[in-house]
Amino acid sequence: MAHPPLTDDELIALYGPHLNEAPPGGWDAGLVIDKVVNTHCCFCGQQCGIKLKVHDNAVVGFEPWYEFPFNQGKLCPKGVKRYLQGSHPDRLLHPMVRDESAAGGFRQVTWDQALDQVVTEIRRIQAAYGDDAFAMLSGVSLTNEKSYLVGKFARLALHTANLDYNGRYCMVSAGAGNKKALGVDRAPNPWSDIPLADVVWIAGSNVAETFPITTGYIWRARDRGAKLIVQDPRVVPLARTADLFLPVRPGTDSALFGAVLHTIIKRDWLDHDFIKDHTLGFDEAAAAVADMTPAWAADITGVPAARIEEAAELWGTSATGMLLHARGIEQHTKGVDNVLAAINLGLATGKFGKPGSGVSTITGQGNGQCGREHGHKCDQLPGNRDITNPEHRAAVAKVWACDESEIPGKGLPAQEIIEAIHAGEIKGLLSICFNPVVSAPDVNFTREALDKLEFYAVIDFFLSESAQHADVVLPGSLHEEDDGTATSGEGRIIKINAAVTPPGEARRDWEILLDIAERLGKREYFPYTNTEQIFDELCRASSGGLADYTGATWQRIEDEMGLFWPIPEVGHPGTPRLFEGGKFHHPDGKARFHAVPFKPSAEVVDDEYPILLTTGRVVSQYLSGTQTRRIAALVAQYPEPLCEIHPLLADSLGIADGDLVTVTSRRGTMTVPAHVVNTIRPDTVFIPYHWPGGKAANQLTNRAVDPISKMPEFKVAAVRLERAIGRGATIDERDLGVTEGST
Amino acid sequence: MSFGIDDNPVFVIDQSRCIGCEACVQACAECGTHRGQSLIHLERVDRATTTQTAPMVCMHCEDPTCAHVCPADAIKQTEDGIVQSASKPRCIGCSNCVLACPFGVPKYVADFDQMMKCDMCYDRTSEGLAPMCASVCPSDALWYGTIEQFNDTRRGSLFRDFMFGRQQVRTKVYTVVDDTADGPLDVASGRSGSWLDDPFGLDESGGKS
Numbered sequence: 015m016a017h018p019p020l021t022d023d024e025l026i027a028l029y030g031p032h033l034n035e036a037p038p039g040g041w042d043a044g045l046v047i048d049k050v051v052n053t054h055c056c057f058c059g060q061q062c063g064i065k066l067k068v069h070d071n072a073v074v075g076f077e078p079w080y081e082f083p084f085n086q087g088k089l090c091p092k093g094v095k096r097y098l099q100g101s102h103p104d105r106l107l108h109p110m111v112r113d114e115s116a117a118g119g120f121r122q123v124t125w126d127q128a129l130d131q132v133v134t135e136i137r138r139i140q141a142a143y144g145d146d147a148f149a150m151l152s153g154v155s156l157t158n159e160k161s162y163l164v165g166k167f168a169r170l171a172l173h174t175a176n177l178d179y180n181g182r183y184c185m186v187s188a189g190a191g192n193k194k195a196l197g198v199d200r201a202p203n204p205w206s207d208i209p210l211a212d213v214v215w216i217a218g219s220n221v222a223e224t225f226p227i228t229t230g231y232i233w234r235a236r237d238r239g240a241k242l243i244v245q246d247p248r249v250v251p252l253a254r255t256a257d258l259f260l261p262v263r264p265g266t267d268s269a270l271f272g273a274v275l276h277t278i279i280k281r282d283w284l285d286h287d288f289i290k291d292h293t294l295g296f297d298e299a300a301a302a303v304a305d306m307t308p309a310w311a312a313d314i315t316g317v318p319a320a321r322i323e324e325a326a327e328l329w330g331t332s333a334t335g336m337l338l339h340a341r342g343i344e345q346h347t348k349g350v351d352n353v354l355a356a357i358n359l360g361l362a363t364g365k366f367g368k369p370g371s372g373v374s375t376i377t378g379q380g381n382g383q384c385g386r387e388h389g390h391k392c393d394q395l396p397g398n399r400d401i402t403n404p405e406h407r408a409a410v411a412k413v414w415a416c417d418e419s420e421i422p423g424k425g426l427p428a429q430e431i432i433e434a435i436h437a438g439e440i441k442g443l444l445s446i447c448f449n450p451v452v453s454a455p456d457v458n459f460t461r462e463a464l465d466k467l468e469f470y471a472v473i474d475f476f477l478s479e480s481a482q483h484a485d486v487v488l489p490g491s492l493h494e495e496d497d498g499t500a501t502s503g504e505g506r507i508i509k510i511n512a513a514v515t516p517p518g519e520a521r522r523d524w525e526i527l528l529d530i531a532e533r534l535g536k537r538e539y540f541p542y543t544n545t546e547q548i549f550d551e552l553c554r555a556s557s558g559g560l561a562d563y564t565g566a567t568w569q570r571i572e573d574e575m576g577l578f579w580p581i582p583e584v585g586h587p588g589t590p591r592l593f594e595g596g597k598f599h600h601p602d603g604k605a606r607f608h609a610v611p612f613k614p615s616a617e618v619v620d621d622e623y624p625i626l627l628t629t630g631r632v633v634s635q636y637l638s639g640t641q642t643r644r645i646a647a648l649v650a651q652y653p654e655p656l657c658e659i660h661p662l663l664a665d666s667l668g669i670a671d672g673d674l675v676t677v678t679s680r681r682g683t684m685t686v687p688a689h690v691v692n693t694i695r696p697d698t699v700f701i702p703y704h705w706p707g708g709k710a711a712n713q714l715t716n717r718a719v720d721p722i723s724k725m726p727e728f729k730v731a732a733v734r735l736e737r738a739i740g741r742g743a744t745i746d747e748r749d750l751g752v753t754e755g756s757t
Numbered sequence: 758m759s760f761g762i763d764d765n766p767v768f769v770i771d772q773s774r775c776i777g778c779e780a781c782v783q784a785c786a787e788c789g790t791h792r793g794q795s796l797i798h799l800e801r802v803d804r805a806t807t808t809q810t811a812p813m814v815c816m817h818c819e820d821p822t823c824a825h826v827c828p829a830d831a832i833k834q835t836e837d838g839i840v841q842s843a844s845k846p847r848c849i850g851c852s853n854c855v856l857a858c859p860f861g862v863p864k865y866v867a868d869f870d871q872m873m874k875c876d877m878c879y880d881r882t883s884e885g886l887a888p889m890c891a892s893v894c895p896s897d898a899l900w901y902g903t904i905e906q907f908n909d910t911r912r913g914s915l916f917r918d919f920m921f922g923r924q925q926v927r928t929k930v931y932t933v934v935d936d937t938a939d940g941p942l943d944v945a946s947g948r949s950g951s952w953l954d955d956p957f958g959l960d961e962s963g964g965k966s
Contacts, residue, residue: 041792041794080759087893088892089893090780091779094783222778226896227895237911251777251810254807256952258952259953261957261958316957316958317958318958321952633777647783647786648783660957661805689804691805692805692956693807693808693956
């Protein structure tokens, strides 16, 4: 029975989100800065360098880190205000257990009591229902060291197959597509290649709000004369000045890519030598698009045929080009297809393995790259090895000094873990860095699932909406409270430096996992006294794998301001650009085209649900908002979800800007203010997903997953809209703290 | 990035690059002497029809209108041409400057009962550091560097002579135009001849999409 012990309002009153407005002591405290620590932002996969200012073991401000090459001091508003998550009134300072008789619904206990209860429940559940009935869910805001440790901990300490991670909701379609087509899952290019491209194509990525630093790279290409193509259902801020805008209907990206390939073949803008020497499967891919004419695709995608032909010409006739894609094409039941169709365009025109050329995902989460490399996934072992491959298992067992048979087999992916909990097959759960009550599709179902758990333990630094369901809450560490590394979206391993120690009784996450392992009698597998030892073991365990960190050391990463893997031997300089000379990472060195026929989304519109809903992010919030909904300045920028509606659709439903509107899907319903803007397709509405409870856009989204990547279809749901009673503020009306005059 | 005494870095605004993220506004509040108060703001031009936004830092006029109209002589200009925010002991909160500024920059801030505006992060720029907003701006819509650096790396022409009716205003801060020889833009001309006239292809598809 893992339901929250108090009402939502009571929980919020006690555990937040409260809004942190100023550094400790207020703005006028005049704090003396004890030290300035070079580290990175804790949020997205861009992993911008930042300097944190420290006073009396508290992070109290930031300074731009101009010397770090990726962002040269630049930051988005989340990076600017990230330091306010420290010294936060909501911070969990003590272990707690659920106690409905206690005033706060949770009772403070000692670490021994909390950990003993966790281990007692793990043992009870595994004895009664089998080892795999206890699952673990993790996340990729964790460092490389912690991601690797979680993978080993789940297999050797918990001895469960059922470990998966929140990248399942983020990057897995890209990862699966990359491995199938290119033989390796990493961005093919360092970001410094973007300014060298003659055409930049942004497909399904609102980079201005989700990867703001990337906009500077795109502008540097445009300063050289590059053309910009933006493919999106919305005229997102970057699209406003694009040379070509492809207003694609949600769920139809593969038809658009197919028609572009069709046109490139028809006009013979192919790189025949590249196709012959470095690829397999072109004929099958070509056959699949034989009938995908621009006119056919115009009907399906809503993109005028002339614009599809123009995109094909820009891409097909440019010597260099970068196609960057993100969740917009990936969070679909055909996300892998979409990625493969995009890669086909790069292979057909020889746009890989040279400066300014590549087809690449933009990794979403902070450590989304490494977090999907070293055994954090249900089917994976370190070095991006396959947990079902006997040779791979043996290689990792050797490093782990365990018998190969001790490593469990392939487990369930995240969404299937939640389904199995709901079905009563998984009875216990330990989660860290994952807030599925906000971020999973169909959150009403997710909440029901958590309520069915016999036991749920959470490691977190705030009482997230998911942690409210926990039986035991273990206070863990913030990004700035531990040393480690992360691997950014461009494949650059970077150094995360601790600025402060955890407050109160909170502990570093890895120390908590080691203590649980010890109580489970498995401490011998985890002989670490610091996280550098974990990194060194990660490098050894990755050696010879696809994601090879052999030559990486903390010292080199710090000295060289990052290292790009693969680094297959000691002293190797690293590999900023993959596939040079057309050498791909499949054993035969060749990339694979894939035949991608068009398939409809899991849910299509009908008379009952006639409008498409797509979801996404806003610039001032990050993922489930556990951190950013607690920072006043970020909340002020975009306080609550709005539903973007085109005026044609709004007029047809009698909805004006600011009217409350009820949005209903087959899963749920929510009421939000309408934001009437002509920057969105008239058949589509958009709601950002960062909020919990009645404000959760994921009440509406669909649990259907991609058959290969198991990615849910966050980007397409069928809904209906009705005007509701009342009005809400849309962003233009909000008081930004200044007035135009005193009168 | 820091600048020496002979570098003469300039501040450049290219509104076309603005992505509306407000990193500038958030970072302004973090500048050492600003103490949590942002002295710049971001305008949403007309969100119903466009995502165009415009970050408004002070343009630092050579001959500042705000200072001319201030009855309390509260707005001072430094020798290097920075127009300071209102001097706290002198400002009477009358908002003459708010009304008179041709660029709409100064704001009356009720919490402090005074005018506050961009001081070009004087504590940073006087030490050779870039202002906070131009340091963090992800898209280089706000940019700080030398004119040579700009001309070597950026497209567009620098521009700083504005006409407001019969008042000519020269500013220390530059903006970017395609070509200074093009003359004034007719912003009300209607159709642009690009996809922007019909982003979703409604005309081409007969309203089907």
